[in-house]
Amino acid sequence: MANYAEKVAYWYFRLNGFFPLANYVLHAKNGRGSADTDLIAIRMPFATEKVGSSDAIDNNEFSDQGIVISKTCAIICEVKSGRKVSLSDIKSIKNTERLKDAVGRIGFVDQGCIDEIVGNIIEFGSWQDEGEKFYICTRLVCSDRTILTGLDGIVKISLDSMQNFISKRMSQNFKETDWYHFGDDYIQMVIKSNGRNTD
Template sequence: MADENETQLTTEKVAYWYFRLNGYLQMENFIVHPEKGGGQRTDADLIGVRFPHRQERFYEEPDNVMQDDLQALELTDGWIDVVIVEVKTNAECTLNGPWTNKDAQNVQRVLAAIGCLDPGRLEEAAARIYDRGLFEDDNLRLRVRLVAIGASTSDGLKHSHPQVTQLTWHTVLGFIGDRLYGYRKPKNDSHQWDEQIALLKNVVIEAKSGHEFERERFIALSLERLGIRAQKPPPQIPSAKAASSG
């Protein structure tokens, strides 16, 4: 078990770093305020946008492009991807009521605040997101979707909102570990990064056996520091859309 005095990871920050390492620009803890005062209507753990030509490369090696988590994120070549992310710790992937209650109109308010659509199309986009979890526009090459992160995927969510992207902590942490270890030399000078990513880099070191990186050990150690019960690796479920580089 981790020492009680040891600084712990937080699920919201780990989710933030997963999306950041995949090229998303983000707003954390986005609050939907009421029009006439009073308590907040709801909040989104993360809102992020990834642009279609995103690449992280080394100019000395122009063909060496870091590979993002294309399959898990169901990324599509040439599209702008806007995500509204709901984070759970030990629960399965779930959407809170504000993202499924059409009468509350919270999705419309978030879309208006983001500004990715003409105001005249907010109702259309929100209706699709409420019904299935995804809005796409072929002409704009724009996708806006809900993403749920949790301890396990949910059959119920898949049935009620089939186009919501579900990610488990095993998937999220596996990608982070691979990225931090695989690019440890170019990303070595990262003193401006926050404490959470520094902790994850330390876990990468702990997860090494000799000169080998033990991916499953990294995941297990990170889960322990997050206070998440041990998980089995998720089954490989074919993506609804063929993933391609973005």
């Protein structure tokens, strides 16, 4: 079951045009145990969504961080809610073998290209193909108050800014009947905190 931080991350990406896959299992192989990636979020280059009668506006944090959502884009996320995070806590975005599994499961490219792609992701935090169709990056999602130990060069998305974005989006002009389509407990809590009656 997803914890609070994982739910925030899931809905942040969902409301920014991504298809989020939570707790994505990376199956055991070659004697290694199974593991999972907290979240893989995939977005198509021409994704659009209406909020009420207007087009939804994506959070500008993506462009600020150099995330290329104009391409078919995948973000591999480690989501942490604790007070401290170290390298051993974020294996799915810094461990070569786990990244190979994740990139292979995403399926943007032929399996023979994965070593090179993962090498780029480990070194630079992202990869994009020469044909400029696909983009993959990694991100750590955590609170602004989280203490990061030994994580120089790790790019994070603030859990706090995610929550602010979701609250703002859910306060926009949906038709009243639209609220009933959001069954998730976290989203219902946000809707009620914005003064909407969901009963």
